[in-house]
Amino acid sequence: MLGRLLDWFTAPAQWSSGTGIPTRVLEHLGYTLLAVVIAAVIALPLGALIGHTRRGGLAVVGVANGLRAVPEIGVLVLFVLLLGLGLLPPTLALVLLAVPPMLAGAYSGVAGADAGAVDAARGMGMREHQILLQVEVPAAVPLVLGGVRFATLQVVATATIAAYVGLGGLGRYIIDGFSVRDYPQVLGGALVVAVLSIVVELVLQGLGRLVTPGPGRVRITSPFAPADPPTSRPVPS
Amino acid sequence: MRAFGYEIDELVVDHVLLAVVPVLLGLVIALPLGWWAHRSRGARRVLVPLSGALYTIPSLALIVFIPVLLATPILSPLNVLVTLTIYAVALLVRSVAEALDSVSDTVTTAAVAVGYRPTGLLLGVQLPLAVPVLTAGVRVASVTTFSMVTVGALVGVQSLGTLMTDGFQQDYTAMVVTGIVGSIALAFVFDALWLGLGRSLTPWSRARAGV
Numbered sequence: 001m002l003g004r005l006l007d008w009f010t011a012p013a014q015w016s017s018g019t020g021i022p023t024r025v026l027e028h029l030g031y032t033l034l035a036v037v038i039a040a041v042i043a044l045p046l047g048a049l050i051g052h053t054r055r056g057g058l059a060v061v062g063v064a065n066g067l068r069a070v071p072e073i074g075v076l077v078l079f080v081l082l083l084g085l086g087l088l089p090p091t092l093a094l095v096l097l098a099v100p101p102m103l104a105g106a107y108s109g110v111a112g113a114d115a116g117a118v119d120a121a122r123g124m125g126m127r128e129h130q131i132l133l134q135v136e137v138p139a140a141v142p143l144v145l146g147g148v149r150f151a152t153l154q155v156v157a158t159a160t161i162a163a164y165v166g167l168g169g170l171g172r173y174i175i176d177g178f179s180v181r182d183y184p185q186v187l188g189g190a191l192v193v194a195v196l197s198i199v200v201e202l203v204l205q206g207l208g209r210l211v212t213p214g215p216g217r218v219r220i221t222s223p224f225a226p227a228d229p230p231t232s233r234p235v236p237s
Numbered sequence: 238m239r240a241f242g243y244e245i246d247e248l249v250v251d252h253v254l255l256a257v258v259p260v261l262l263g264l265v266i267a268l269p270l271g272w273w274a275h276r277s278r279g280a281r282r283v284l285v286p287l288s289g290a291l292y293t294i295p296s297l298a299l300i301v302f303i304p305v306l307l308a309t310p311i312l313s314p315l316n317v318l319v320t321l322t323i324y325a326v327a328l329l330v331r332s333v334a335e336a337l338d339s340v341s342d343t344v345t346t347a348a349v350a351v352g353y354r355p356t357g358l359l360l361g362v363q364l365p366l367a368v369p370v371l372t373a374g375v376r377v378a379s380v381t382t383f384s385m386v387t388v389g390a391l392v393g394v395q396s397l398g399t400l401m402t403d404g405f406q407q408d409y410t411a412m413v414v415t416g417i418v419g420s421i422a423l424a425f426v427f428d429a430l431w432l433g434l435g436r437s438l439t440p441w442s443r444a445r446a447g448v
Contacts, residue, residue: 001305069424070382071387073398075415077405081413157295164391165405175295178392187305190298197293 004184019172021192028169028196031159036152043099044144047106051113051140053131058108063150064100072097074159091161091235097158098151105147109140109169128162145208156197169207170196241400245419251424252396263325263378271333272359275325281334281427288327296320298390303307317389324385325378332374336367342372369442372435376428381405383424389417 014020050056075093083089113136121135163171173189176182274281288374303309303316339365348362387398400416403409436443 065377065380066376069384069421069428071345071384071401071417071420073387073390074401074420077401077413078410078417081405089346146284153293157297160295160297161388161391165400171239171297174301175391178301183311186301190301194294194298194302197295198290198300201290201293 001183005187008184008188021152024168024170024172024189025196028156028159028171028193031091031094031162031167032152032155032200033100034117035091035155036148037160038091039095039098039102039151039155040148042095043102043147044106047103047144047147048110048132048137048140050103050192051110052128052136053109054111054155055164057060057107057111060100061104064104066220067100069099072154073161076158076162076165085166087167090159090165090167094155094158094162098155102144102153105143105145105150106140109143109147112143114138142212144209145204145211149201149204150209153197154203156161156193156200159194240415241404241409243400243403245415248317248395248397248399249419249423251314252383252386252398252420253427254312255321255386255389255394255396256379256423257427259318259321259325260375260379260382262322263329264375266322267329267333269370270330272337274330274338284440285331285334288330292325292327296385297391299323300388300392311430312391312393314394316392317386317394321382321385325382328378328381329374331403332371332378333367336370337363337375339370340366368438372431375432375435377428379425379431383420383427396420416420 008014009021017023047060067211072093076090077097079089079093083092108133115206117135118131121131126134159167159169160171160174163169163175164229170189172194173185173192176187177187177189270284299320300316300435301311303319304311304313307319308313309315309319321362345358345363345364348358353362361383386396389396390398390402397416397420400412404412404416
């Protein structure tokens with residue numbers, strides 16, 4: 001099996017044709033980027049606003065946690081059945097899955113900004129939008145990035161499954177290989193997508209370190225991380 | 238109960254088994270690993286990033302790898318079971334470590350002072366006090382696992398996910414929606430069970446809250 005897997009990787013067509021590995025990787029990254037950017041444009045400002053006003057925050061976190069129960073394959077299939085084939089329906093499904101974690105990250109980041117700093121800013125006469133942009137948003141960066149990271153990984157994984165409803169990308173190898181019992185292709189695809197996920201995660205981690213202020217670097221965690229000790233994440237009251 | 242040409246009860250039973258067994262196995266495996274990560278900084282530095290990396294791998298990719306690693310048949314439900322157990326361990330190792338971290342040093346020091354030995358300390362003091370934080374971690378793992386079971390339908394392993402894939406093939410929206418709603422409902426039912434179990438194991442937290 002290992003030899004056949006190697007053959008699959010080294011076949012010349014794999015590196016030059018329109019369905020070769022580089023093309024599939026780019027497709028996969030393209031779907032991911034598209035969905036994550038759309039979701040970020042929707043979720044981050046909204047989450048920051050909810051965090052600033054502290055209204056509806058519990059609902060946001062509740063919905064984000066509840067959405068873990070929603071089976072991704074079901075959402076993909078449903079969107080395609082209702083809206084038809086093509087790029088749009090699966091992308092919408094990916095956006096839907098990416099919004100809640102980013103919303104929760106932006107909300108908990110902004111709401112968790114040091115209350116003393118916010119009070120001081122208000123006392124100095126800063127306006128609400130200045131407080132949001134100059135005090136709360138910078139403090140929220142680690143949690144926002146945690147949310148973006150979690151959402152991105154979820155989108156990379158779900159985009160793999162989306163091959164089942166006709167999307168391109170690396171999932172094609174797994175789904176197509178499976179349907180014709182071509183296991184080297186299945187395994188090759190799985191290997192590439194696993195490596196891609198880990199690379200994406202490492203890049204996002206590196207990016208997080210780059211833009212997080214302070215020499216000690218605040219630890220970035222998913223906004224859903226079940227059990228952070230209270231010292232590392234201020235809980236909004 | 239029969240619908241859409243399927244015995245729904247059978248799909249539900251398969252779905253529950255494929256979700257509950259990995260969470261329980263995951264907990265059994267994660268307890269010693271998490272305890273180790275709690276005790277040793279070096280172990281934590283290896284175990285936490287490693288489980289993070291495992292969790293990063295898309296489930297569909299991991300499911301198709303298991304047959305190669307374990308020599309199981311490609312269509313066997315065992316592949317899904319093992320994959321979901323790996324994810325549960327990856328999620329729970331950190332939870333267990335952080336749950337044990339959450340027990341106050343004052344309490345453990347006091348327990349040592351009154352003569353608790355390491356095993357008794359762990360089983361009699363630390364674990365019980367870690368239950369609330371641990372329950373939170375197990376609930377996340379359980380809900381996630383219930384949703385991931387459906388991915389097995391893509392490799393022919395039956396669960397409520399089968400209603401989604403076959404509903405897609407037959408262009409039958411009601412069947413897909415039944416699968417989605419059923420799968421979410423099961424996840425929530427078991428979430429409530431874990432919550433109840435966690436509460437019943439920590440009667441003192443209710444007493445404190447005055448309930």
